[in-house]
């Protein structure tokens with residue numbers, strides 16, 4: 001309810017029909033919500049029928065010829081051959097490598113982000129979406145992936161790793177595998193988790209076990225398929241238990 005000096009100078013109809021007015025309102029927060037909503041709708045719509053998928057994260061800066069680029073391509077290929085769609089940030093570097101590997105034998109998805117400088121989605125995608133908002137894009141990675149694979153990267157990669165890790169640690173999402181690829185690159189971080197964070201009591205001693213560490217693309221695929229199978233078995237067991245309890249009237 002608005003009264004007195006809070007009343008606007010014009011009516012909603014006037015503002016709707018006045019084509020000469022300022023367009024500043026388009027950039028106000030209440031209207032931004034609709035754009036955010038539209039982004040969710042587009043993402044959910046395009047990814048709804050994706051099937052089992054794995055997100056592959058890693059540096060935007062590493063180029064072909066880097067051993068990590070090669071590793072990411074092999075990871076993408078292995079995952080695609082095992083029947084997983086591969087989702088990346090759709091950009092260059094490790095993202096491009098993961099998509100390139102997947103694109104040859106399976107479904108390759110890029111969830112790009114609008115950045116202050118011009119940048120195109122890489123050319124190895126079956127589905128490509130560009131997001132304005134990081135948080136909408138992050139929701140898509142989480143919602144449509146059964147596992148995360150993290151190759152060497154900088155702040156963007158660490159942000160994605162910690163997002164996934166926090167959600168699993170706090171039980172906000174079902175536990176699923178987070179695989180770090182590149183033992184030399186990631187070991188100092190794992191040592192810090194155990195030697196400092198766990199030692200200081202700011203994480204649980206078993207929290208570092210939420211992460212797998214390997215250099216072998218085949219092991220990445222094996223870990224993920226096994227965890228997936230195990231998760232499916234647990235769900236079946238729980239469903240059977242619930243059905244038995246219901247039948248027994250307990």
Ligand SMILES: C/C(=C\CNc1ncnc2c1ncn2[C@@H]1O[C@H](COP(=O)(O)O)[C@@H](O)[C@H]1O)CO
Nearest residue numbers: 057058059060061089091113153154155156157
């Ligand atoms: C730096 C350059 C381009 C950046 N382009 C990106 N496109 C899409 N996604 C990106 C980009 N940069 C970061 N990301 C996301 O973060 C991760 C990589 O970040 P890092 O800081 O390089 O580790 C990646 O997984 C993306 O999801 C010019 O080449």
